[in-house]
Amino acid sequence: MPIITLTTDYGLKDHYIGTLKGAIYQELENVQIVDVTHKISPFNIIEAAYILKNSYASFPKGTVHIIDVDSELSVDNKHTAFHLDDHYFVCPDNGIISLITNDIKPKKIVEINLHKRLEANTTAQQIFVKTACHISRGGSLDIVGNSLREFKHLQQIQPHVNDARNKIVGSVIYIDNYGNVISNISKKLFQEVGKGRPFELQIRKFTFNRVYKNYNDIVNYTLPKAKRQDDGRRLLLFNSANYLEIALYRSNLTTVGGASTLLGLDYQEPVTINFL
Amino acid sequence: MPIITLTTDYGLKDHYIGTLKGAIYQELENVQIVDVTHKISPFNIIEAAYILKNSYASFPKGTVHIIDVDSELSVDNKHTAFHLDDHYFVCPDNGIISLITNDIKPKKIVEINLHKRLEANTTAQQIFVKTACHISRGGSLDIVGNSLREFKHLQQIQPHVNDARNKIVGSVIYIDNYGNVISNISKKLFQEVGKGRPFELQIRKFTFNRVYKNYNDIVNYTLPKAKRQDDGRRLLLFNSANYLEIALYRSNLTTVGGASTLLGLDYQEPVTINFL
Amino acid sequence: MPIITLTTDYGLKDHYIGTLKGAIYQELENVQIVDVTHKISPFNIIEAAYILKNSYASFPKGTVHIIDVDSELSVDNKHTAFHLDDHYFVCPDNGIISLITNDIKPKKIVEINLHKRLEANTTAQQIFVKTACHISRGGSLDIVGNSLREFKHLQQIQPHVNDARNKIVGSVIYIDNYGNVISNISKKLFQEVGKGRPFELQIRKFTFNRVYKNYNDIVNYTLPKAKRQDDGRRLLLFNSANYLEIALYRSNLTTVGGASTLLGLDYQEPVTINFL
Numbered sequence: 001m002p003i004i005t006l007t008t009d010y011g012l013k014d015h016y017i018g019t020l021k022g023a024i025y026q027e028l029e030n031v032q033i034v035d036v037t038h039k040i041s042p043f044n045i046i047e048a049a050y051i052l053k054n055s056y057a058s059f060p061k062g063t064v065h066i067i068d069v070d071s072e073l074s075v076d077n078k079h080t081a082f083h084l085d086d087h088y089f090v091c092p093d094n095g096i097i098s099l100i101t102n103d104i105k106p107k108k109i110v111e112i113n114l115h116k117r118l119e120a121n122t123t124a125q126q127i128f129v130k131t132a133c134h135i136s137r138g139g140s141l142d143i144v145g146n147s148l149r150e151f152k153h154l155q156q157i158q159p160h161v162n163d164a165r166n167k168i169v170g171s172v173i174y175i176d177n178y179g180n181v182i183s184n185i186s187k188k189l190f191q192e193v194g195k196g197r198p199f200e201l202q203i204r205k206f207t208f209n210r211v212y213k214n215y216n217d218i219v220n221y222t223l224p225k226a227k228r229q230d231d232g233r234r235l236l237l238f239n240s241a242n243y244l245e246i247a248l249y250r251s252n253l254t255t256v257g258g259a260s261t262l263l264g265l266d267y268q269e270p271v272t273i274n275f276l
Numbered sequence: 277m278p279i280i281t282l283t284t285d286y287g288l289k290d291h292y293i294g295t296l297k298g299a300i301y302q303e304l305e306n307v308q309i310v311d312v313t314h315k316i317s318p319f320n321i322i323e324a325a326y327i328l329k330n331s332y333a334s335f336p337k338g339t340v341h342i343i344d345v346d347s348e349l350s351v352d353n354k355h356t357a358f359h360l361d362d363h364y365f366v367c368p369d370n371g372i373i374s375l376i377t378n379d380i381k382p383k384k385i386v387e388i389n390l391h392k393r394l395e396a397n398t399t400a401q402q403i404f405v406k407t408a409c410h411i412s413r414g415g416s417l418d419i420v421g422n423s424l425r426e427f428k429h430l431q432q433i434q435p436h437v438n439d440a441r442n443k444i445v446g447s448v449i450y451i452d453n454y455g456n457v458i459s460n461i462s463k464k465l466f467q468e469v470g471k472g473r474p475f476e477l478q479i480r481k482f483t484f485n486r487v488y489k490n491y492n493d494i495v496n497y498t499l500p501k502a503k504r505q506d507d508g509r510r511l512l513l514f515n516s517a518n519y520l521e522i523a524l525y526r527s528n529l530t531t532v533g534g535a536s537t538l539l540g541l542d543y544q545e546p547v548t549i550n551f552l
Numbered sequence: 553m554p555i556i557t558l559t560t561d562y563g564l565k566d567h568y569i570g571t572l573k574g575a576i577y578q579e580l581e582n583v584q585i586v587d588v589t590h591k592i593s594p595f596n597i598i599e600a601a602y603i604l605k606n607s608y609a610s611f612p613k614g615t616v617h618i619i620d621v622d623s624e625l626s627v628d629n630k631h632t633a634f635h636l637d638d639h640y641f642v643c644p645d646n647g648i649i650s651l652i653t654n655d656i657k658p659k660k661i662v663e664i665n666l667h668k669r670l671e672a673n674t675t676a677q678q679i680f681v682k683t684a685c686h687i688s689r690g691g692s693l694d695i696v697g698n699s700l701r702e703f704k705h706l707q708q709i710q711p712h713v714n715d716a717r718n719k720i721v722g723s724v725i726y727i728d729n730y731g732n733v734i735s736n737i738s739k740k741l742f743q744e745v746g747k748g749r750p751f752e753l754q755i756r757k758f759t760f761n762r763v764y765k766n767y768n769d770i771v772n773y774t775l776p777k778a779k780r781q782d783d784g785r786r787l788l789l790f791n792s793a794n795y796l797e798i799a800l801y802r803s804n805l806t807t808v809g810g811a812s813t814l815l816g817l818d819y820q821e822p823v824t825i826n827f828l
Contacts, residue, residue: 009454013327014327015313015326015330018330018335019334025279034577037564037567042526063577216624219628221626240675252593285730287729291603294586294589297586298611301615318730346802350773352773399792
């Protein structure tokens, strides 16, 4: 059964999810529709890209991913479909694909021109549904649009390494449901620059100098459970996407707080590592 | 595969969604269950009606829509099933159907009487599931209830047009995820009364005198992108459901705010158009 | 088609739902994935247990329930799979099963040892997916782990009955989407201790001395609808899970408030019944 995933900024209350899913079932009787998320901050393609970058490859090859964020058609914003890494992405050409992957070249890109064949008031959502269902039926991208050679690239803020190569200045790219702070410093960069040297990461009054492998590596298991006081302890680790993450052990944003609230870290704030 | 959609005020945490979906799968092995929304404000049938009114027709004919909002059985509140516009609605007879559509007459209405054949403590949810699954299997409405000729009608607040026919006084019926404010003034009424005349819509200190076609019609594309300052600009348009909407371009309730917060507009507040 | 349900503390925005569902579809083409909830408070296995306890049995026999809450592998926290009450649970051995049911003995328990056969950085989520899909394909628990005789038990706070057997001191175990307050006092205990005697339940300045059968039993239907003032009236009833619940008729946490806010009741606060 074909799979179509949905990543939008609709929220979970309005009628937009209903119209989207209904329209897909109108086109395809047998399809698995999967909500990746509808809680993208309005128009925030950076968030949408972060979430898809870390989840799309988990789906079977051939999966079609609809990204309906900031998709109103304009002279600046085409509707596009990408065949990339054996997946399909149906999305606006607003740079989001360049944020999902910079390394993998698309096998095929088309500018969707279905709207020229449909009624004038056809919405972006309807265009995306028609395109995604066409692909899910095994249809060719050439039927729904004209080949594009180029697509919009956005520069993601990359970590900066100083000339002496003993400092990485990265920044916060995402704060997750637990309040954990994810930076743009990859394990690869950290290891290439650090070469195993000791380091310090200073945030507010706190110093980190060790990267843990698991959250619970910080737990003192020699103490009996009732005497342990590890909840809320600060730690660094590389998350499942291999980015440096600043976490609190068993954090909870609504009770004890998370790393983001306790360390006062917001999106885009600097995260600096000094190798010693 | 039959489709059953769900519109409830359960929220997304309690066990009610699990019991509902589990019960459906007990009855039907092959079924597509679609969440329209579970975020209706508790007991708010006006919201539930607004969301279904704008989404039900997107689904294939024959779809069964369960609406579990304010559904406790009482002398005032029957359980009903409607065959309407080639769709089925399983819901309380609390007026919600009259808010979804006033124009289309139901082909068939039954008062569900399954509870008389089931255990005393059978919940409204279980009754709705039994009914929806019966319909999904192709069963007749007559099996689950007795024909009803009448159903409860609620008067929705309609826009008022003055005698001179140069003024429409409508009101806010919904505020969406982006903070956009949707009024009950339809494009049809606006055009019938306005007959192409210029108009003014005054809200707080702001005057609107133009209806845009798309959100980005407000963008000054002659400027280079970096110099544009269109985010947050106010505009009027007819939304995809053809109701007059007061919007901010690329609004975000949690950052810059939306039309609802910046203009201080709440549900049911008046929206007045003066034709000049 | 096999059913796999998901109960997690991921929230609804991060990429974790996408990676989880994608991984399941990689393993199984035909499967119904059902979100029970992703809104468990971080690491709160008591909440997760309450929600599953009240919903799992609604699903068909053979359903596989993944519970990914507090699941990081440690010397303290094994990964386990349970065959229990004709359902399967794939979850950490952190006591959650003992909170879901204390009465029903598991037919089979295994400590999952798949991680020993997979790459070192395999996540708990991936282990749970592999296990759940194996079971969904009809595979034996013995293939994914070693039999366990014991599993972790957590003591849930039980209501206390005094020696004179005229008083039950229970506590709040959950507050639902409507602000209704659910206690750990079961209908069975209430009836066994009370033996039909009158009672008083005092909360703040309010006294309850009657258990209603339905929410709307509190409504005065002899008055015409426009004159009724029942919304927000306080009442006791046994909820669908047969626990004593303190409710407000048609409460709404975001407008008039619910029982939890108006009575100032929080999780774990005492609820005392005096029989007269």
